[in-house]
Amino acid sequence: MTRNVLVIGLGLIGGSIALALQKAPDTRIIGYDMDAQTREHAQALNIVHDTVTDPQAIAGDVDIIIFGTPVNATLEWMEQLKSWPLKNKVIVTDTGSTKKLIMQKAGELRELGITFIGGHPMAGSHKSGVLAAKAHLFENAYYMLTPLAGEEIVHMAQLESLLKFTHAKVVSVSANEHDHMTAVVSHFPHIIAASLVHQLGEENGEYPMTRSLAAGGFRDVTRIASSNPVLWRDITLQNRDELLTQLEGWEKEMGRIKELLTNGTSRDIEDYFSIAKELRDELPISAGAMYTAFDLYVDVPDYPGVISEVTGLLADEAISITNLRIVESREDVFGILVISFQSENDRERAAACIQKRANFETYIS
Template identity: 85%
Template sequence: MTRKVLVIGLGLIGGSIALALQKAPETKIIGYDMDSQTREHAKTLHIVDEIVTDPMQAAADVDVIIFGTPVNATLDWMEQLKSWPLKKKVLVTDTGSTKKSIMQKAGELRELGITFIGGHPMAGSHKSGVLAAKAHLFENAYYMLTPLAGEEIIHMAQLESLLKYTHAKVVSVSASEHDHMTAVVSHFPHIIAASLVHQLGGENGEYPMTRSLAAGGFRDVTRIASSNPVLWRDITLQNREELITQLEDWEAEMGRVKQLLLQGDAHEIEAYFAVAKDLRDELPISAGAIFTSFDLYVDVPDYPGVISEVTGILADEAISITNLRIVESREDVFGVLVISLQSEHDRERAAKCIAKRAHFETYIS
């Protein structure tokens, strides 16, 4: 018997899930998006097996419903779901980046006999929209599930058996745990990155050259500040309680740093940076909460054709490059040439072949 999956919202995340789940045996992927052009692209690119224009009608005959929409839109869809004709054992999930409000609404669905398990695939891309969808987007990334308390094991097993085709690391946590952890490692860093850029903006009048110097390490540190402002407006509002706590902790930490500077104790200041270095160096390199483009730093000599030499090596090995840039300010960056690749596997291959054929040093920052 064919399992039918309806994906509502065919942007980067929804489209990528649809592509990944096409690998599941005896599974038909049905797609819907409010944007007609997105529906047309999804149909043309075979991102789904079938496109529908009436999600309510389609939902009546599916086994799984996945909302690939932003949190606020998902909440609206969940409210509509209450009046939809659904299969008795339908399983519903989402992909939203905050979970408390979603799971509160899920409690209302449970009272109506609808099984809802929250989900958040922690992967992304520098591109957005259905045209950027990739079947391998979630490989080795964490896929967080946030079931309601007392959720039946069989329902969790059903969802996990489907999500295994994303090749993500599926883990289960509570909604409150999810929102706290993502606040620490994703949401709050976005606020800090934005604040650093704002502080740089204040330098333009008196020290205009500061902006040019920011092309190096500063640009890397604040990369996430280039994220979609509307998306981060919503995330900030949805997780504001956790973020207020993080800001209070940050203020306390900055107070500690200020005291170190006022005291001027060289040993204590060095120890502060040493502890931070050790903790940072212990962090895993694999995919985490913030999108990474798998950058490889290559320390190349300055002679004509050197960049073509490097890209030629990668072309010979059929390794795709998503971005390429030269870092001119090198005070705290290992290499002058930064190559962005699609996966950890591609980065490892690139590092090996560049070191072997060109004898250039490569680093992962």
């Protein structure tokens, strides 16, 4: 018997989920997006098996509904679900970055007999839209599920049996736990990155060369500030309370640093950085909450043609790259050439290839 899965919202996340779930046996992936061109691209690129122009019209034949839409849009869709002719045992889930509001609305659906299990695949890309969708986007990333209290085990098992084809690490937490943890490791760091860029902008008037020097470590630290402003506006508003709590903690930490700079001994300051280094070095390289570009730093000598030499070696091994740049300001940076890859496996293959065939040192930050 074929399992019908409806994916509503065919951007990067929805499109990638649709591609990944096509690997599930006896499963038909149906896609919907408000944008007609997106639906056409999804159909032409086989991101879905079929598309529809009215998801409500097929709702009665669908076993699982996945919202690949922003949280505000998902809340609107969830309200519409109340009047849809759904299957008796349909399971509904989402992919939103915040969960408290979603799960409050899910409580309303439960009263109507509709099973809703919150979801958040914690992976992304510097690109967006259906054309950027990749079946392997979620491999080894955490896929957080936030069921309502008392959710039936059978419903969780059914959803997890489907999501295993994303090859993500599926874990279950409460909505409150989810929003707190993502505030710590994802949402609040975006605010900090944006604030650092604003501070750079203030400096640029009096010291214009500062902007040029920011091409190295500063650019890496603040990479996430280039994310979609509308998306982060919504996340900030939806997770405002958790972010205010994090800001209070950050202000206390800044007060501690101020005291350290004012009165700290050389040993105190060294210990501060040593502890930070130890904690940072213990962090996992992948499967985190923020987008990882799988960067490889290559310490290349400066001679004509060296970059084409490196890219030629990768081409010989059929290793694709997503970005390449030269770092001009190299303080605290491990190499002058930074190459980005689509996966950790590609990065590992590239490092081995470059070290073996060119004898250039490579590093992972």
